[in-house]
Amino acid sequence: MFSLKFPIPIENTLTPPPKTNNNNNNNNNNNNYNKFSGCSYYCSVYANDKLRGGIIRSPPTSNVALHNNEASVVGGWPETTEAKEEPFPEELRAELMPKHVAVIMDGNRRWAKTRGLFPWAGHQAGVEALKEVVRLCCSWGIKVLTVFAFSSENWIRPKVEVDFLMSLFEKTINSEIDDFNREGIRISVIGDATKLPSSLLRMIKYAEESTKENSRLQLIVAVSYSGKYDVVQACKSVAKKVKDGILDLEEINEGIIEQELETNCTEFPNPDLLIRTSGELRVSNFLLWQLAYAELYFNGALWPDFGKDEFVEALISFQQRKRRFGGR
């Protein structure tokens, strides 16, 4: 509540900002990644974007193209440079950081609509916001980040949008694998894979395989996921084990079902903190079983606008709560 969200660090404020290690010579003002701790640079980037009425991560409007329902980027995007470690915020305590953060990334389409853009521009901007949150999680010692990318209920959306999203997932995973390996990020995908395009399935399998040894951060992407489906498939797995003689009926308890949930791919299956953006106050069939004791943090910002400040606010809120897990 009392965190100060001003971009004015009080250390080394009068030292000049370090020179950018940017291989891309495109030094336009749209290079919005806040990589520098220097006060003046941060303020100028932040202030310039605010004065233009944009946001830190707004993409150039003319650069998102839709060709045959596939996502493509047509020049002008700020190149992703090597991610730098984000200093640990002073408002937070390292020993109280959540191990597992879950995020419902809501608001992409509304973000695009308020700017007169097509929905896919919102989804593309949402990807950038996700990259930023992943970078922050890596820097601040969060072990697992689960994001709700596509719900089983989303299949009823217009085919154009669904095809775009599938294409976007595929291209994003493909383009980020090297970064994941460099940063020690392991990617896992959960959800009902039967409905996914085969090319996306192959990409997912490749990404999971090539990053499985990474241990700094586990990024779990829920695609075609439903909390109820997760419980149902866990029950089916348990039934199969009983059928195969691995389990007795009498042995079935909560723990047995939890082991079969899709979040069994991680050491910390239950989120400590759930963040939902865009102001909606519900979990929308996400990780129903796993969220029993999660701190629920609902933020009014639309997902593409969710950045470091908002994330810090969520973490502060989490650290201030007295979580008793039902005990005294």
Place this chain on the structure above:
Amino acid sequence: MDLKYPARKLSRSVLTMGNVGLQLLWYFLHILLSIWHSILAIRCFIESCFITCGVLEKYKSLNIAKLRYLAIVIESEDAHQTSKVVKLLQWLDSIGVKNVCLYDMNGVLKKSKEAIFGKLKNAKPIEEVNEAVTLHVPEHMTLEFVSYADGKEAMVKAANFIFVENLKRQNFGGEIDGQVISEPLLNEALKVVGCKGPEPDLLLVYGPVRSHLGFPAWRIRYTEIVHMGSLNFLRYGSLIKAIYNFTKVHQNYGT
């Protein structure tokens, strides 16, 4: 060399003064923000008072039809305050919210059931009411009491029930077909094991933590969740505001 030393000393002094100045500015801005947050808290309190007194027009008439089933989560420590729970239920009855589910993790409210029904003349337990209570507007209140045992534990019982029923149906070899398990089947199994309440439209959480504390997960797919703070700070105005805000919500359900 001699000229460099005073210059360095000067720049160090300037740096130190600058840093001190910025620190002071930091604390000043921090104080300003704290004052701002305090003003917001006072504003919320005053608004709640105005709502209670009926000063604010828009809260006078609520479209309760949209709120078919309300769930209330209370922290077990606070759940011992039966009088506050009864007060809350009386407010809800006066507003027109008739179908309420009360949850606390340790089952304290279940143990206080008799005391609560004793103080509410117009209330019946859900077990005595026909199914699909949400399909009509009853004249009496319907109360459901739920605890942790009705959440994950109930899900395990429901799954076991399906396994056992499946086993009975198989004539040879006692094989279990796991593929028959589906959402509708689990819904039915949950009713059989005694968890017949519907999915609440709105869930109000009274407690220090912004968590639903293990409320039956199967039932909160699209439930709006509002944190109300501690039961010690129960306010009629806050309740009205939460319900009013819910009536204004639009859900896409994934579309």
